[in-house]
Amino acid sequence: MSKPVYDRTHHAKMATGVGDPQCFSGKAGDAKFKVGDRVRVRDLPDIFYTRTMTYARGLEGTVVELVYESPPAENEAWDNTEVSEWFYSVVFSQHDIWPAYSVGYPNDTLETEFSERWLEAV
Amino acid sequence: MSDHDHDHKPAPVVDEVSDFEILEVAVRELAIEKGLFTMDDHRTWTEYIHTLGPTPAARLVAKAWLDPEYKKLCIEDGVTASREVDIDWVTSPPTQFGTPSDYCNLRVLADTPTLKHVVVCTLCSCYPRPILGQSPEWYRTPNYRRRLVRWPRQVLSEFGLQVPEDVEVRVADSNQKTRYIVMPNRPEGTDGWTEDQLTEIVTRDCLIGVAVPKPGVTSNVKLPVMKAANPVPH
Numbered sequence: 212m213s214k215p216v217y218d219r220t221h222h223a224k225m226a227t228g229v230g231d232p233q234c235f236s237g238k239a240g241d242a243k244f245k246v247g248d249r250v251r252v253r254d255l256p257d258i259f260y261t262r263t264m265t266y267a268r269g270l271e272g273t274v275v276e277l278v279y280e281s282p283p284a285e286n287e288a289w290d291n292t293e294v295s296e297w298f299y300s301v302v303f304s305q306h307d308i309w310p311a312y313s314v315g316y317p318n319d320t321l322e323t324e325f326s327e328r329w330l331e332a333v
Numbered sequence: 334m335s336d337h338d339h340d341h342k343p344a345p346v347v348d349e350v351s352d353f354e355i356l357e358v359a360v361r362e363l364a365i366e367k368g369l370f371t372m373d374d375h376r377t378w379t380e381y382i383h384t385l386g387p388t389p390a391a392r393l394v395a396k397a398w399l400d401p402e403y404k405k406l407c408i409e410d411g412v413t414a415s416r417e418v419d420i421d422w423v424t425s426p427p428t429q430f431g432t433p434s435d436y437c438n439l440r441v442l443a444d445t446p447t448l449k450h451v452v453v454c455t456l457c458s459c460y461p462r463p464i465l466g467q468s469p470e471w472y473r474t475p476n477y478r479r480r481l482v483r484w485p486r487q488v489l490s491e492f493g494l495q496v497p498e499d500v501e502v503r504v505a506d507s508n509q510k511t512r513y514i515v516m517p518n519r520p521e522g523t524d525g526w527t528e529d530q531l532t533e534i535v536t537r538d539c540l541i542g543v544a545v546p547k548p549g550v551t552s553n554v555k556l557p558v559m560k561a562a563n564p565v566p567h
Contacts (some may be wrong), residue, residue: 219369226430228424230412230437232510262508264455266482278511279438298509300440305504309483315498320481323506 222292232281238295239280242327247276249333250301253326260288264327269333272303275322283326296327366440378550386466387537389418390514393441393464394540395531398519404443407516411439420464435462436510442542443516444553450515451489451542453481454507461512461561465540472541472557484507492554505542515542522548 217225226234244250260300261283278300282292305319306311312319365372393414397404407414413420422437423430431437442450454460455478459466471477477498481488486501489495496502507512517539523531538544538553 219367223428223430232436232438233423239533264506264508276440278440278509281510284368284509286468289405300511302503305485305502313484313486316486316502318499318501319485319503320501321504321506324509326513328510 217290222290225292231299232279234294235279235281235292239281239327241295242277244274244297244327244330246274246276246301250274250330251333252318253329253331255329256289257285261285263325264323266272266308267325270307272301272307272319275302276300278324281326282330284314285297295316298324298326299330300324301309301330303311306329339374375379375499381427382462382467385462385464387464387540388419389415390461390464390540391535392418392528393514394516394535395440395528397443397516398518398531399528399561400472400495401562409442411514412437414440415464416439418464422463426463427446431463435459435512439464440505440511440513440515444518446518447499448503449545450503450505450513450514450544451481452505452507452513453478453487456480456508457480459507459512461514465514465537469537469553473542477531490542492538496546515529517542517545520546520548 222231230287232300242266250273251271251315252263252267252269255263257263257277268293276299278298280295281287286292286294296332300322301324302322304317307319364370365375366544393407396417397407397414401432402565403414403417415422422439441450442559444450453472458468458473458478460472477488482504485504486496489502507513517535519531520534523534533551534546536544536546536551536553544554
């Protein structure tokens with residue numbers, strides 16, 4: 212039996228002249244959330260690789276931008292680029308993230324991104 | 334033949350190689366062996382990345398201060414706006430798909446009188462290299478990464494920046510494919526300045542968000558270096 216041959220440069224070929232995440236544009240279909248939606252970050256199990264921070268899990272925040280379409284990092288880390296998802300920029304109140312956040316700054320916020328699978332409607 | 338040959342071995346180039354440097358060399362050699370890229374590619378990319386610096390981003394901000402239409406474009410589409418300052422995120426790097434370590438999505442975070450942005454990457458050290466060059470050493474330290482998200486005001490004050498209480502501090506955690514630069518507010522005392530003059534005061538620190546531009550200040554914050562009271566012997 213011969214060893215299977217993988218083209219490990221296919222990702223670079225896809226992005227050449229186009230850019231990444233631009234090369235996944237139009238591949239995610241309809242977005243589930245829109246700007247202004249309240250969302251909760253799911254606490255999904257992750258195996259070996261994720262880009263969803265521990266501090267963000269279970270938090271409620273507001274979608275401020277639909278940023279791009281891309282395979283989620285958890286798949287892409289294993290060279291799986293078959294399925295793309297919408298990515299959202301979400302803003303949280305600092306007081307929701309850190310119970311011990313300095314008193315007196317109720318407006319302070321943190322903004323970061325999640326792929327669609329990590330978010331659920333509130 | 335001298336008996337003392339062993340005394341004349343060339344001195345090592347560096348005293349100490351970190352685990353991460355060993356890991357980088359190992360991964361790089363494997364990648365070359367597998368044919369993902371060649372040694373020449375690696376050299377070309379490394380040399381390219383050392384030609385980059387923060388000036389294009391500073392010019393982008395200065396242009397936006399002078400041209401409200403361009404400012405709108407910066408906020409809507411940072412990658413397109415970058416072309417005005419001769420940075421093509423996609424096709425100008427030697428790889429033709431962005432820098433080897435960076436994605437091609439730039440967001441310009443515009444400060445307002447009631448909102449101050451500051452950028453961090455808690456997961457690693459994502460940084461908008463094509464438009465800002467190599468990140469400063471402190472940006473990559475666990476100290477900055479883990480403290481900025483929790484205590485942004487305290488960390489900013491260590492950089493000499495006291496943010497008023499009525500101004501919202503927004504930390505942008507660059508955890509996926511977006512890279513951020515901060516567009517600070519145009520400071521007082523710069524009326525009638527040219528684009529070149531304005532570019533000079535938008536330092537790298539202003540673009541990360543740990544400083545704000547001031548007339549007359551054209552260099553980054555000098556962080557005090559504290560000598561360890563009880564240094565660890567090496």
